Amino acid sequence: MGLIIDPAGAASSAPRTPGLDAQPLGSAVRTNDLSVTGVVGTRIEAAAPPDGSNVTLVLVGDIMLDETPGAVIARGQDPFAPFAAILDGADIRIGNLECVVATSGEAEPGKPYTFRAHPRTLEPLKRHFDAVTLANNHSGDFGPGAFGEMLGLLDQAGIGRFGGGADLAQAHRPLIVERKGLRIALLGYDGFLPRSFEAGYDWPGVAWGEDEQVARDIAMARTAHQADLVIPVMHWGWEHETIANPRQRQLARLMIDAGADAVVGGHPHVIQDTEQYRGRPIIYSLGNFVFNGFSEASNNTGWVLRMELDGQGVRRWRTLVARIDAEGIPHPDPAGGGDCWERGQEAAAPCGGE
Numbered sequence: 001m002g003l004i005i006d007p008a009g010a011a012s013s014a015p016r017t018p019g020l021d022a023q024p025l026g027s028a029v030r031t032n033d034l035s036v037t038g039v040v041g042t043r044i045e046a047a048a049p050p051d052g053s054n055v056t057l058v059l060v061g062d063i064m065l066d067e068t069p070g071a072v073i074a075r076g077q078d079p080f081a082p083f084a085a086i087l088d089g090a091d092i093r094i095g096n097l098e099c100v101v102a103t104s105g106e107a108e109p110g111k112p113y114t115f116r117a118h119p120r121t122l123e124p125l126k127r128h129f130d131a132v133t134l135a136n137n138h139s140g141d142f143g144p145g146a147f148g149e150m151l152g153l154l155d156q157a158g159i160g161r162f163g164g165g166a167d168l169a170q171a172h173r174p175l176i177v178e179r180k181g182l183r184i185a186l187l188g189y190d191g192f193l194p195r196s197f198e199a200g201y202d203w204p205g206v207a208w209g210e211d212e213q214v215a216r217d218i219a220m221a222r223t224a225h226q227a228d229l230v231i232p233v234m235h236w237g238w239e240h241e242t243i244a245n246p247r248q249r250q251l252a253r254l255m256i257d258a259g260a261d262a263v264v265g266g267h268p269h270v271i272q273d274t275e276q277y278r279g280r281p282i283i284y285s286l287g288n289f290v291f292n293g294f295s296e297a298s299n300n301t302g303w304v305l306r307m308e309l310d311g312q313g314v315r316r317w318r319t320l321v322a323r324i325d326a327e328g329i330p331h332p333d334p335a336g337g338g339d340c341w342e343r344g345q346e347a348a349a350p351c352g353g354e
């Protein structure tokens with residue numbers, strides 16, 4: 001794909017998820033219960049939260065709501081309940097929705113695993129998440145029609161979405177979440193085949209992580225969308241590899257050079273290493289979160305990432321260890337664990353004092 005699309009160019013057709021989307025300038029915007037911003041006729045100014053008042057962003061890895069997690073929801077249980085306190089205590093909660101949520105479509109022929117969750121699964125999702133990235137290798141499992149149905153269901157449920165959309169321009173447009181005066185742009189990209197899930201000029205699908213396009217999207221998030229912080233959420237890497245591959249490292253650095261404040265990824269079904277590049281964190285893979293069907297302990301261990309953000313970027317981050325049970329439901333590890341990092345630190349280290 002040699003063409004560069006302009007995500008700002010089609011802003012008028014942006015999804016209008018209440019409280020979660022880029023809003024036109026000059027309009028009064030009530031983003032959510034936590035922040036009221038904007039005055040009619042004035043520009044929304046980026047006010048960094050006062051000292052000591054950070055915005056907390058929680059990110060989790062793969063959420064797959066078909067199969068046993070879907071059955072857990074069908075019988076009235078909430079797969080996110082064990083992490084409710086951590087999720088609900090954050091200002092922004094984000095996950096990777098690793099399935100399509102729809103009733104329509106046909107499974108992609110020849111694809112070894114295809115996941116389609118019932119629309120009822122959006123009820124618990126909505127309870128604990130503000131938005132999901134759709135940029136992954138399963139959101140297109142039942143074709144573009146089912147993907148399009150999911151977009152409507154997410155919008156109806158009031159769950160924000162990014163990394164995918166009704167067309168290519170929308171798939172590359174950031175979701176702007178504003179909390180405590182801080183405008184955070186979330187972008188999502190898939191880098192794992194099949195590329196046939198990619199959105200086109202007039203059909204729905206995911207955003208694909210091409211160097212030049214990603215760099216442009218990040219720049220546009222700051223200019224056209226007035227974001228204070230930009231965080232790409234990636235779907236990449238080799239499955240079951242605990243160390244990020246050269247392509248992940250190259251693209252992560254390119255994104256930070258282009259202005260990203262942090263890069264967070266998933267897909268390998270295991271946790272991967274982390275690094276700081278130019279003082280900005282890269283968490284290569286959070287692993288699974290809600291996912292059944294794995295027998296190895298490494299696949300049934302995921303990270304919940306909690307970041308504290310301020311006007312300068314990520315002030316500190318830590319991971320919390322999730323142990324995933326046989327039904328694919330995550331539970332906080334009673335032994336604690338996880339890695340911690342603070343601005344200025346060279347590398348993350350195991351969290352102490354637990």
Ligand SMILES: [Zn+2]
Pocket residue numbers: 098136137138192235266267268
């Ligand atoms: Zn995946």
